[in-house]
Amino acid sequence: MSHSHNHKLPYDETFQCVQCGYCLPACPTYQTMEKETHSPRGRINLVKMAAEGHLTLDELKEPIDLCLGCRACETACPSGVEYGKILEGARDVLASYQERKTSKPMRFAQKVMFQNVFPDSKKLRLAADAIWMYQRTGLQRVAHKGKLTHILPENLWAFEEVLPKVSSPSERRKRPALFHPPTGMAPRFKVAFFKGCIMDAIFEKINRLSMELLALAGCEVIVIPSQTCCGALHAHAGRRDDTMTLAKQNIEAFEKLDVDFIVNNAGGCGAQLVEYHHLFHGDEEWEDRAKALVAKTRDITQVLGQCELPLNKPIPAVVTYQRSCHMTNVQKVTKEPVDLIRQIPGVTFREMANPNMCCGSAGIYNVIHYEESMEVLDVKMGAVKDTQASVIVTTNPGCLLQMKLGVQREGKANEMRAVHLVELLAEACGLADS
Amino acid sequence: MAYSKVDQGILASLRQIIPDPKRLLTDKQDLAGYSYDASFGTYWPEVVIQPKNTEEVAAVIKLANAQKIPVYPRGQSTSLSGGPLPVEGGIVLDLSKMNHKLEVHADDLIAIVSPGVLTAAIHEAAEKVGLMYPPDPSSSAVSTIGGNLAENSGGPLGLKYGVTKDYVLGLEVVTPEGEVIRTGGRTVKNVTGYDLTKLLVGSEGTLGVITEATLQLIPKPPAAATLLAIFDDIVKSGEAISKVLTSGILPAKMEIMDQACIIAVESYEPLGLPVDAEAIILIEVDGHPRAVEEEIREAAEICERIGARQVQIASTAAERANLWKARKMVSPAITRVKPTKISEDATVPRSQIPAMFSRLKQIREKYQVNLVVFGHAGDGNLHPNIVADKRDKEEMQRVEKAVEEIFQAAIELGGTLSGEHGIGNMKAPFMEMELGTAGLDMMKRIKDSWDPNNIMNPGKIFPKPGQKLNLTEE
Ligand SMILES: Cc1cc2nc3c(=O)[nH]c(=O)nc-3n(C[C@H](O)[C@H](O)[C@H](O)COP(=O)(O)OP(=O)(O)OC[C@H]3O[C@@H](n4cnc5c(N)ncnc54)[C@H](O)[C@@H]3O)c2cc1C
Ligand code: SF4
Ligand code: SF4
Numbered sequence: 072m073s074h075s076h077n078h079k080l081p082y083d084e085t086f087q088c089v090q091c092g093y094c095l096p097a098c099p100t101y102q103t104m105e106k107e108t109h110s111p112r113g114r115i116n117l118v119k120m121a122a123e124g125h126l127t128l129d130e131l132k133e134p135i136d137l138c139l140g141c142r143a144c145e146t147a148c149p150s151g152v153e154y155g156k157i158l159e160g161a162r163d164v165l166a167s168y169q170e171r172k173t174s175k176p177m178r179f180a181q182k183v184m185f186q187n188v189f190p191d192s193k194k195l196r197l198a199a200d201a202i203w204m205y206q207r208t209g210l211q212r213v214a215h216k217g218k219l220t221h222i223l224p225e226n227l228w229a230f231e232e233v234l235p236k237v238s239s240p241s242e243r244r245k246r247p248a249l250f251h252p253p254t255g256m257a258p259r260f261k262v263a264f265f266k267g268c269i270m271d272a273i274f275e276k277i278n279r280l281s282m283e284l285l286a287l288a289g290c291e292v293i294v295i296p297s298q299t300c301c302g303a304l305h306a307h308a309g310r311r312d313d314t315m316t317l318a319k320q321n322i323e324a325f326e327k328l329d330v331d332f333i334v335n336n337a338g339g340c341g342a343q344l345v346e347y348h349h350l351f352h353g354d355e356e357w358e359d360r361a362k363a364l365v366a367k368t369r370d371i372t373q374v375l376g377q378c379e380l381p382l383n384k385p386i387p388a389v390v391t392y393q394r395s396c397h398m399t400n401v402q403k404v405t406k407e408p409v410d411l412i413r414q415i416p417g418v419t420f421r422e423m424a425n426p427n428m429c430c431g432s433a434g435i436y437n438v439i440h441y442e443e444s445m446e447v448l449d450v451k452m453g454a455v456k457d458t459q460a461s462v463i464v465t466t467n468p469g470c471l472l473q474m475k476l477g478v479q480r481e482g483k484a485n486e487m488r489a490v491h492l493v494e495l496l497a498e499a500c501g502l503a504d505s
Numbered sequence: 506m507a508y509s510k511v512d513q514g515i516l517a518s519l520r521q522i523i524p525d526p527k528r529l530l531t532d533k534q535d536l537a538g539y540s541y542d543a544s545f546g547t548y549w550p551e552v553v554i555q556p557k558n559t560e561e562v563a564a565v566i567k568l569a570n571a572q573k574i575p576v577y578p579r580g581q582s583t584s585l586s587g588g589p590l591p592v593e594g595g596i597v598l599d600l601s602k603m604n605h606k607l608e609v610h611a612d613d614l615i616a617i618v619s620p621g622v623l624t625a626a627i628h629e630a631a632e633k634v635g636l637m638y639p640p641d642p643s644s645s646a647v648s649t650i651g652g653n654l655a656e657n658s659g660g661p662l663g664l665k666y667g668v669t670k671d672y673v674l675g676l677e678v679v680t681p682e683g684e685v686i687r688t689g690g691r692t693v694k695n696v697t698g699y700d701l702t703k704l705l706v707g708s709e710g711t712l713g714v715i716t717e718a719t720l721q722l723i724p725k726p727p728a729a730a731t732l733l734a735i736f737d738d739i740v741k742s743g744e745a746i747s748k749v750l751t752s753g754i755l756p757a758k759m760e761i762m763d764q765a766c767i768i769a770v771e772s773y774e775p776l777g778l779p780v781d782a783e784a785i786i787l788i789e790v791d792g793h794p795r796a797v798e799e800e801i802r803e804a805a806e807i808c809e810r811i812g813a814r815q816v817q818i819a820s821t822a823a824e825r826a827n828l829w830k831a832r833k834m835v836s837p838a839i840t841r842v843k844p845t846k847i848s849e850d851a852t853v854p855r856s857q858i859p860a861m862f863s864r865l866k867q868i869r870e871k872y873q874v875n876l877v878v879f880g881h882a883g884d885g886n887l888h889p890n891i892v893a894d895k896r897d898k899e900e901m902q903r904v905e906k907a908v909e910e911i912f913q914a915a916i917e918l919g920g921t922l923s924g925e926h927g928i929g930n931m932k933a934p935f936m937e938m939e940l941g942t943a944g945l946d947m948m949k950r951i952k953d954s955w956d957p958n959n960i961m962n963p964g965k966i967f968p969k970p971g972q973k974l975n976l977t978e979e
Contacts, residue, residue, distance in 0.1 A: 086896070089840055089845075090541055092582060093647055095581060105555070107582075108530075108535045113537075117538070126533060131534065134534055149840075
């Protein structure tokens with residue numbers, strides 16, 4: 072029975088909720104799934120009821136699984152309910168309960184994924200190499216023609232088509248570990264670059280452009296190899312121990328450096344990094360060391376915003392911005408990206424309706440809960456289309472893929488493109504051809 | 506009255522009416538989501554139905570009436586009095602998905618809406634054409650118009666503009682026997698027969714299900730200004746309120762916050778309010794720009810004359826929003842002190858506001874409860890709020906007694922149990938105290954003749970024999 076686990080649920084935190092419902096209009100899944108079960112108020116109440124033994128963990132599972140974790144509800148809540156904590160706590164409990172129920176091979180596969188692949192940049196690089204090969208050799212074209220990819224379930228097949236062109240192994244090998252400001256320019260900041268795991272494999276090009284942009288803006292950029300994955304995906308999957316191991320490795324790696332900032336370019340990673348100290352609550356030594364890292368963590372837009380970029384190539388286009396939930400609701404970085412977009416000559420910035428609503432990507436939610444995610448995306452694309460923008464800017468790899476998928480689903484690949492803000496800035500600085 | 510259970514046979518009949526399984530919920534985790542509102546207690550429905558149109562509602566109610574199954578209409582469950590709670594099991598009818606119609610007919614100054622439309626959406630639609638729908642509960646971004654109509658909701662603007670019932674011209678209603686009727690119409694003047702519209706507004710879902718409403722809109726006043734006055738003496742602030750109200754000015758809003766609120770707000774987010782002051786009041790006037798300018802100055806002078814320590818006037822929208830920030834933060838700020846909030850809305854005649862304040866002070870001391878007061882001072886609708894911890898049984902028992910005494914005080918001062926939140930199941934035990942036996946009996950007779958099988962939202966408004974206020978969960 073599941074009761075032995077229920078007492079580990081974050082029960083006390085649920086009492087802060089006064090069930091006022093102020094969070095309902097903010098929740099994307101309440102909007103698309105249309106029932107209380109999939110609202111923040113509903114989920115908090117279900118956690119409470121499960122903790123009290125009125126519901127089993129099996130009954131709790133689906134509503135928790137279907138939460139995007141975008142935490143828009145937290146921002147909307149006047150009573151200061153820490154929904155993020157409740158969600159993570161519930162996920163932890165469900166994960167360890169699930170683990171006992173999951174078949175052995177499945178458990179093994181998950182372990183390999185989470186403990187070996189994500190944190191290991193070498194393995195991810197190999198995967199990227201494989202994708203590169205696949206894209207280069209024309210296998211992709213053959214596969215499409217013969218609808219070979221249809222062997223994959225619809226969701227993965229959909230993503231395969233919007234995957235960016237990954238950098239070649241030699242390009243990646245040649246990337247320096249140190250980037251300098253242009254000659255003659257006095258360094259403004261000394262920064263360490265947090266490269267992420269998926270970001271550095273699939274979106275290596277954006278990472279590279281980020282480093283070049285920072286340098287162009289007058290920063291000395293250091294990329295250390297001893298860093299690892301931020302642990303966000305592990306945390307979302309309820310694998311708290313793995314997350315802590317990764318966090319410790321990152322803390323150790325970065326505290327050795329004497330830098331002004333630790334810069335990341337992925338909303339989701341940044342959100343995980345700025346909450347590292349929550350992981351070590353009560354552990355004096357690690358909590359303090361985590362806090363030191365948190366204090367230096369910045370999104371790339373926060374650093375670029377303080378510098379000056381040579382934006383000398385106009386981009387005449389209507390641009391809209393899909394805000395990453397983790398940037399908005401956790402890191403609370405909202406102004407800097409928009410300011411940067413507006414600085415680009417030629418750009419007409421147009422905010423979409425309900426800009427803070429999640430796009431439905433949410434970590435690997437869009438892979439696991441494909442249909443639910445697409446419903447959220449469809450609402451989002453409606454708002455995007457109303458702006459008549461030809462460029463959708465994002466600041467997170469997950470959102471970027473999702474928006475690319477959105478463009479494709481709408482059949483607008485000829486009129487619209489989705490880019491990372493870094494790509495657009497690089498273009499405006501003459502750095503990229505993208 | 507013995508009700509039937511929702512068995513397989515009844516579910517099968519319900520499925521004939523609502524074939525879409527997404528709108529007929531029986532999973533335990535789904536039922537759990539419809540077992541609470543913003544007040545107290547957890548009651549599980551047996552089935553939740555999300556109708557999309559009047560025909561579906563009528564068919565469900567017909568079946569429920571024939572089978573003697575209780576039905577509870579529900580908007581977004583922000584009720585503070587237990588309104589939508591399925592206290593006898595049965596069917597919860599979630600009307601928040603009936604939100605397809607929001608027509609503004611600017612030439613007739615009316616809006617026609619379906620019940621699940623959010624109140625804020627009506628505000629927005631009216632403002633787009635230079636009009637205004639005045640009832641403005643603080644929950645307007647979440648609550649449905651159906652819920653507002655059923656509770657006869659009010660808000661800060663109630664002082665000048667009245668409450669929900671003052672803006673309803675006509676209704677479409679499914680009766681407890683499953684018939685569809687229309688009351689009122691789309692004209693401002695309408696005196697044909699009994700005023701069933703007014704009877705249905707505020708009936709808390711006990712007389713039928715509202716499936717459409719015709720609302721009256723008014724021109725939006727072109728200008729507004731707000732002032733904040735700080736008082737060292739709460740009784741003096743009460744005097745200032747009466748003086749302004751009798752000076753020939755009719756403010757749009759007039760709100761008060763006591764010292765405990767000021768402290769709570771300041772410790773949550775410092776806004777520079779003086780924590781040693783006993784009360785602050787906020788006054789807003791609206792209308793023609795020149796009149797607004799003069800009236801706000803006059804109101805400021807009155808406050809100063811009566812003894813305000815400081816008066817601040819704001820006339821741009823941004824400055825005004827800044828002043829209102831403190832008031833808006835009271836509710837969230839106080840729940841950070843302790844997690845359980847018991848929010849009352851006892852209302853007294855305006856002249857009795859100072860007397861009510863001193864009664865509340867006594868209650869606070871007598872029962873040693875965390876009681877703070879804020880609210881709509883201009884219309885006597887105070888919000889005494891007690892913050893407690895519902896896990897602390899002993900404290901909750903003191904709270905129960907304190908709440909009971911708050912109601913008693915309000916009624917003794919010539920006031921009422923509820924200014925805007927309704928009776929629900931929470932205040933039912935005190936109904937006789939306000940209405941007397943005959944008064945309550947008259948209401949009961951109306952209920953009995955509308956709903957002979959008592960299937961519409963049973964357990965609300967009318968107390969069961971021996972029913973007591975209960976704030977602790979079993
Ligand atoms: C933080 C907060 C602030 C609030 N501020 C205010 C305020 O300023 N002023 C105020 O007046 N109230 C206020 N309220 C109370 C509440 O928001 C109102 O009573 C609101 O009108 C309820 O709307 P709802 O859609 O949530 O309805 P519910 O809570 O779902 O239902 C309320 C009642 O209406 C009935 N009902 C709902 N829809 C229908 C229908 N279509 N036909 C028949 N009956 C129906 C239900 O059976 C129930 O009895 C506040 C509540 C909260 C939590
Ligand atoms: S995190 Fe996002 S999806 Fe989950 S309950 Fe909150 S608002 Fe809804
Ligand atoms: S989480 Fe916050 S906003 Fe949502 S119902 Fe609870 S108290 Fe209200």
